[in-house]
Amino acid sequence: RNWNAWNKLALATMSLGAFEEAERAFEKSIDLVPEKAEVRNNYGTLLLHLGRYEEAIEVLERAMVQDSVVVEAVELLGIAYLQLNQRDKAIAMLERARIQAPGRWQTHYRLGLAHERLGTDAAAGAAFRRALDLAPDEPMPYLHLARIHERAGQQQAAVEALRRFEALEPLKQEVDRYRQAIRANPSHPAAYAELGMVFSRTG
Numbered sequence: 001r002n003w004n005a006w007n008k009l010a011l012a013t014m015s016l017g018a019f020e021e022a023e024r025a026f027e028k029s030i031d032l033v034p035e036k037a038e039v040r041n042n043y044g045t046l047l048l049h050l051g052r053y054e055e056a057i058e059v060l061e062r063a064m065v066q067d068s069v070v071v072e073a074v075e076l077l078g079i080a081y082l083q084l085n086q087r088d089k090a091i092a093m094l095e096r097a098r099i100q101a102p103g104r105w106q107t108h109y110r111l112g113l114a115h116e117r118l119g120t121d122a123a124a125g126a127a128f129r130r131a132l133d134l135a136p137d138e139p140m141p142y143l144h145l146a147r148i149h150e151r152a153g154q155q156q157a158a159v160e161a162l163r164r165f166e167a168l169e170p171l172k173q174e175v176d177r178y179r180q181a182i183r184a185n186p187s188h189p190a191a192y193a194e195l196g197m198v199f200s201r202t203g
Contacts, residue, residue, distance in 0.1 A: 003032040007039050014046055022046055037067035044076055053080045071101045075110070082114050090114040105135035112144060121148045139168035 010025035026043040033039065040063035047056035057080045063073040078093035094111040101107060112127030125148045128141040135141075142165035149158035 003029045003036060003039065006032065007042060010046075011042060014049075019046065019050060035066055037063040037070050037073065040066070041070055041073045041076070044073065044080075048076055048080055048083075051083075053083050056080045057084075071097055071104075074100065075104075075107055078110060078114065082110065082117070085117070087114055087118040091118065103134060105131040105138060108134065109138070109141055112141065116144060116148070121151060124148060137168060139165045142168065 006025045006029035010022045010029065013019075013025060014022035023043075023046060026039060026046065029039045030036070030043065040059050044056045044060035044063060047053075047059060057077060060073045060077045060080065063070055064077070067073075074093055075097040078090045078097060081087075081090035081093060091111065091114045094107060094114055097104075097107045098111060108127045108131035112124045112131065115121075115124035115127060125145060128145050128148070131138065131141045132145075142161045146158045146161035146165060149155075149161055
């Protein structure tokens with residue numbers, strides 16, 4: 001098999017939940033083309049989905065060395081650092097991803113999460129609002145804005161943001177959407193990461 005055949009096999013088995021087989025296929029693909037950032041990016045996505053954040057960081061950092069403009073690797077690194085509570089690094093990566101791809105609402109949303117964990121509510125609120133400018137029908141930024149308003153004592157704004165959240169699709173529908181994205185396009189790495197974040201939010 002050539003490297004792309006192993007890569008496609010890994011993505012297909014990952015979409016079916018056969019993660020051990022996917023990992024072996026990614027490793028074979030990397031052995032054939034160690035310089036290929038695309039494969040390392042996909043492999044890093046799998047490791048991130050499995051909660052192996054330190055390993056994901058190592059793989060994704062190699063992908064960035066090989067191709068510094070791989071926005072997906074930069075953004076996924078931000079998620080990995082966020083999951084490890086390395087908030088400053090998460091913000092640095094997500095800011096970089098925001099500059100490279102300013103039109104992605106997910107990047108602004110994740111940046112808001114990082115700022116919120118850091119305790120910088122003003123920056124978090126700005127990021128969540130920008131996410132909503134780009135995707136006004138996404139529920140989760142409203143939920144986080146409601147919490148920010150509540151902490152600031154802005155009860156009316158908090159109630160309004162919470163009302164907007166409740167009027168939009170709840171977490172179950174969000175999970176269904178990302179699952180459908182994975183089924184429709186098994187090579188869509190962000191969908192795996194987003195689905196993992198949804199599950200982490202629901203405990």
